[in-house]
Amino acid sequence: MLSFLPPTLRGILASILLITNTLFWTPLLFTAAIFKLLLPFKAARKVTDFFVIRIAQSWISCNSAWMHLVQKLDYQVTGLDQLKHEGWYLVTSNHQSWSDITILQHIFNHKIPFFKFFLKQELIWVPIMGLNWWALEFPFMKRYSKEFLEKNPHLKGKDMETTRKACEKYKHNPVAIFNFLEGTRFTKAKHKRQNSPYKHLLKPKAGGAAFTLEAMDGLINKLVNITIVYEEGTPMDYWSFMCGKVNKARIVVEEVIIPPELLEGDYTNDPEFRADFQDWISALWQEKDQLITQLKSEQNSTTTQSIADPA
Numbered sequence: 001m002l003s004f005l006p007p008t009l010r011g012i013l014a015s016i017l018l019i020t021n022t023l024f025w026t027p028l029l030f031t032a033a034i035f036k037l038l039l040p041f042k043a044a045r046k047v048t049d050f051f052v053i054r055i056a057q058s059w060i061s062c063n064s065a066w067m068h069l070v071q072k073l074d075y076q077v078t079g080l081d082q083l084k085h086e087g088w089y090l091v092t093s094n095h096q097s098w099s100d101i102t103i104l105q106h107i108f109n110h111k112i113p114f115f116k117f118f119l120k121q122e123l124i125w126v127p128i129m130g131l132n133w134w135a136l137e138f139p140f141m142k143r144y145s146k147e148f149l150e151k152n153p154h155l156k157g158k159d160m161e162t163t164r165k166a167c168e169k170y171k172h173n174p175v176a177i178f179n180f181l182e183g184t185r186f187t188k189a190k191h192k193r194q195n196s197p198y199k200h201l202l203k204p205k206a207g208g209a210a211f212t213l214e215a216m217d218g219l220i221n222k223l224v225n226i227t228i229v230y231e232e233g234t235p236m237d238y239w240s241f242m243c244g245k246v247n248k249a250r251i252v253v254e255e256v257i258i259p260p261e262l263l264e265g266d267y268t269n270d271p272e273f274r275a276d277f278q279d280w281i282s283a284l285w286q287e288k289d290q291l292i293t294q295l296k297s298e299q300n301s302t303t304t305q306s307i308a309d310p311a
Helices: 007-038 042-070 099-108 121-125 129-135 146-151 158-170 188-194 207-215 238-242 271-308
Strands: 074-078 089-093 115-117 176-178 222-230 248-257
Touching (some): 007 129, 074 099, 089 207, 099 115, 158 207, 207 271
Parallel strands (some): 074 248, 089 222
């Protein structure tokens, strides 16, 4: 409706609406979380879990409303119909921008269970949002470097312990556990530094996905594999997205059945299982890389045709 406004004005309006939306729902979410702590009984927890998730979904719905208000959204999504709201999923996507999460929440809200993210421990101190992530029971992971673990071997396995504690809570209600396998946003500098074998992707990190599947004891047997390509260039920062400068994207969703033999192996201590799991992830990533090449080629072909034949 307001997409005719100048980009900077749209960005300011979108920011005000996002902040207002967050401030409105945060007290309700925090109150529900407190009740969950005070009433740790199974029946009460079922009720409080319901309200916590509904509050979070309402926050996303309101974000979708202001996105439609200030932006001219053009997201072409395929493969979404095959998914179910009542199910357990591991979800992954290529990661290019901070806007990825907002867009995917917008698209998948009420289509599959609410996304649960594994977050860096430092993010708990983010004003307001850190509190919300805690209330939503997002697990906060303490990341250690390889060198640090070599000096402090007693801390090895802490990530798996945290994963298990989080996943125990996820076994009672349908959940979609989201894991950006690349671990960070794609940039040309990171791509070059990694010497990545993929044209459009960073190297995937298989450990987090393997730990999650192991901790869920076979309950999750499907992967939602998302590929997103921005048709007007990847937004370099969140402000570009808020200003509506990048609002066209192709999003391909694929439901992948996880091989049964990869659901409960010991990724840490079984070299053969670890190699098999990494091979499976690498094959998925190779297919994703080829798909991105195809989508970009179709995009370039359409652009060329439009220029040649503007009518």
